[in-house]
Amino acid sequence: SVNNVKQIWNSGGAVVNAWLSIPSGFAAEVIAQCGFDSVTVDLQHGVQDYRSMVECFQAMGAHPVTPMVRVPWNEPGIIGRVLDAGAYGLICPMVNTPREAGNLVSYAKYPPAGARSNGPIRAGMYHAAGTYQKKANDDVAVLPMIETKTAVENIEQILDVAGIDGVYIGPTDLGFSYGLGPKVDYTEPEILRIYEKVVKECNRRKLNPGIHCSGAEGAARAINMGFKLVTISDEAGLMSTYAKLQVKQTRKM
Ligand code: 3PY
Ligand code: MG
Numbered sequence: 001s002v003n004n005v006k007q008i009w010n011s012g013g014a015v016v017n018a019w020l021s022i023p024s025g026f027a028a029e030v031i032a033q034c035g036f037d038s039v040t041v042d043l044q045h046g047v048q049d050y051r052s053m054v055e056c057f058q059a060m061g062a063h064p065v066t067p068m069v070r071v072p073w074n075e076p077g078i079i080g081r082v083l084d085a086g087a088y089g090l091i092c093p094m095v096n097t098p099r100e101a102g103n104l105v106s107y108a109k110y111p112p113a114g115a116r117s118n119g120p121i122r123a124g125m126y127h128a129a130g131t132y133q134k135k136a137n138d139d140v141a142v143l144p145m146i147e148t149k150t151a152v153e154n155i156e157q158i159l160d161v162a163g164i165d166g167v168y169i170g171p172t173d174l175g176f177s178y179g180l181g182p183k184v185d186y187t188e189p190e191i192l193r194i195y196e197k198v199v200k201e202c203n204r205r206k207l208n209p210g211i212h213c214s215g216a217e218g219a220a221r222a223i224n225m226g227f228k229l230v231t232i233s234d235e236a237g238l239m240s241t242y243a244k245l246q247v248k249q250t251r252k253m
Helices: 004-010 025-032 050-060 076-084 098-108 131-139 149-153 155-159 171-177 189-204 216-225 235-252
Strands: 015-020 038-042 066-070 089-092 141-146 166-169 208-212 229-234
Touching (some): 004 066, 015 235, 025 050, 038 050, 050 066, 050 076, 098 141, 141 149, 149 189, 155 166, 155 189, 171 189, 171 208, 216 229
Parallel strands (some): 015 038, 038 066, 066 089, 208 229
16 A cells, blocks of 8 residues: 555554644645655644645655545535545544544545545545546545534444444534534543544444544543544644644743
8 A cells, every 4th residue: 555554554553643733835845744654634633725735645656655535515516626635644624423423534536336436636646547537436535523422322233334444433423413612632431431432443443543632642542542543633733733842941041
């Protein structure tokens, strides 16, 4: 596979992912040389649009990171476009039922596995003519987000949908739907039990559980729990955290 995320999974490892909220090729370039395995452009909550996403992909091109996207919604128009631009991983919010997961797979895969329309304008550029399409169904990682109580209740049926490579937990929305405040690195037993179940059911099916974190501590804890893809933070969060720390230290000196 040209997708190093899939290679890491095949060798049993955990993928360390970054998240891009800032619409800048340069910000993507800075992040892409920091040692992450994959870098995900966030089109749902990030300050990103299609054009800035393409610029981020172009900046990542010089570095050994897998370009991924969190799409704004489970909708075929944007899913086809991000794949055509060269995304090798697709994270899709608010997938609550096996039917919605099946729709996601159909939007992401060429026939006969799905209904993706042909036209990989940028993705196809790096392959001999016609060869991208032959491998894209296998190469692109498809990860529905588990971030509601309904999705947790349906987790086994969602994981049974052919064509998904795992799931991605959105902790803040998940917490919201269980009546907790939106938070990223939960340690509440009620939420940890859900994580354990998702990891266990993924393992039974050789699928890869992923999760959004906010810093090394939560990300390392998630890997120890068995997660196979952890997002450390978005670049805006990393920048803000470090800048605040520097300002604080300066004023103390
Ligand atoms: C969530 O926490 O709900 C997410 O979607 C992570 O970005
Ligand atoms: Mg969310």
